[in-house]
Amino acid sequence: MKIENLAHTLEATASSVLGEAAFAMVDGPSDWDEPPQLLPAKDMIAARLQFQGPFTGSMFLAAPVTLAHELAANMLGLELVDPEAALRRGDAVGELLNMICGNLLPLIAGSAPEFSIGAPATVDCAAARAMAGSHPEDLRAVVALLVEDEPVEAALLLDDFPTEAATLP
Amino acid sequence: MGLNILIVDDSPIMRSMIKRILNLSGLDIGEMRFAGNGDEGLAVMNAHWVDLVVADLNMPVMDGFEMISRMRGDEVLRNIPVIVVSTEGSGTKIGKLRGMGVTGIVHKPFSPEEILKAVNEVVYEAANEN
Numbered sequence: 001m002k003i004e005n006l007a008h009t010l011e012a013t014a015s016s017v018l019g020e021a022a023f024a025m026v027d028g029p030s031d032w033d034e035p036p037q038l039l040p041a042k043d044m045i046a047a048r049l050q051f052q053g054p055f056t057g058s059m060f061l062a063a064p065v066t067l068a069h070e071l072a073a074n075m076l077g078l079e080l081v082d083p084e085a086a087l088r089r090g091d092a093v094g095e096l097l098n099m100i101c102g103n104l105l106p107l108i109a110g111s112a113p114e115f116s117i118g119a120p121a122t123v124d125c126a127a128a129r130a131m132a133g134s135h136p137e138d139l140r141a142v143v144a145l146l147v148e149d150e151p152v153e154a155a156l157l158l159d160d161f162p163t164e165a166a167t168l169p
Numbered sequence: 170m171g172l173n174i175l176i177v178d179d180s181p182i183m184r185s186m187i188k189r190i191l192n193l194s195g196l197d198i199g200e201m202r203f204a205g206n207g208d209e210g211l212a213v214m215n216a217h218w219v220d221l222v223v224a225d226l227n228m229p230v231m232d233g234f235e236m237i238s239r240m241r242g243d244e245v246l247r248n249i250p251v252i253v254v255s256t257e258g259s260g261t262k263i264g265k266l267r268g269m270g271v272t273g274i275v276h277k278p279f280s281p282e283e284i285l286k287a288v289n290e291v292v293y294e295a296a297n298e299n
Contacts, residue, residue: 003172017278020278020280021277021278072182075182075186076182076185076186076189077189084185085201088181088182091180091181091182092182094180095180095182095183098180098227098277099256099277099278101256102255102256102257102258102277103256103258105258106258106259109258111260112259112260112261113259113261114259114261114262115259116227117227118227119179119227119228119229124171135231
């Protein structure tokens, strides 16, 4: 896979996981006229995880607090007013990130290689954004999605990108 | 007697999702227990009667592979059927699971129907073997 195709693959994988696991309506860049306005970091819940394998790196996913609440409720089949939905909104973002990562890596590397995916942890969104922003451009894919009309950010930050992976379609 | 099910996953929301699916399934369920990693899972199995384990693979402390491997090496636990619910996409790891006798493998994200299909198949297989 060419490094420039990573963003498109990340966007497609994130859209698919958010739709299937959390029953969310997702609009990608082809659906909007202008990129969504990102919310202040204090209004977001962000999760990050690291992975190791034929190549290593990390991923992060950030969603507005209100959306994270809705995603948790959808995943658990709860009403929005149910207190468990509020309790689980960080877990929801973390688990969705875990699913996005687990589904994305085989698309990049093929199904034979083994990866070890670390547990997702809730992180400060401002710090996660800064980390993504300062990562080398040729080793990162950062996408914004509109999920239920709210802006969601996802990033894949690679430490290295082996030639074998770069030759995959 | 209902099925005693152990759900082993480090994600609280995933444990809740699987619990909810099983509770709404109409299956005759006895006790449902929970563990956050393989080590805790083995402790539950050693302390309580468990008919079916639904487990993740990537977990801290002890992952799902190690837990299943220890189950298969234990006189008492070796025949407990296991369903793996994971994001794992590596064909090599899936092959390793099948080699450990795991027939129920559900890929995340999953639908409730996929979980129930796996439970029904694995429980049916286990009943036929006994």
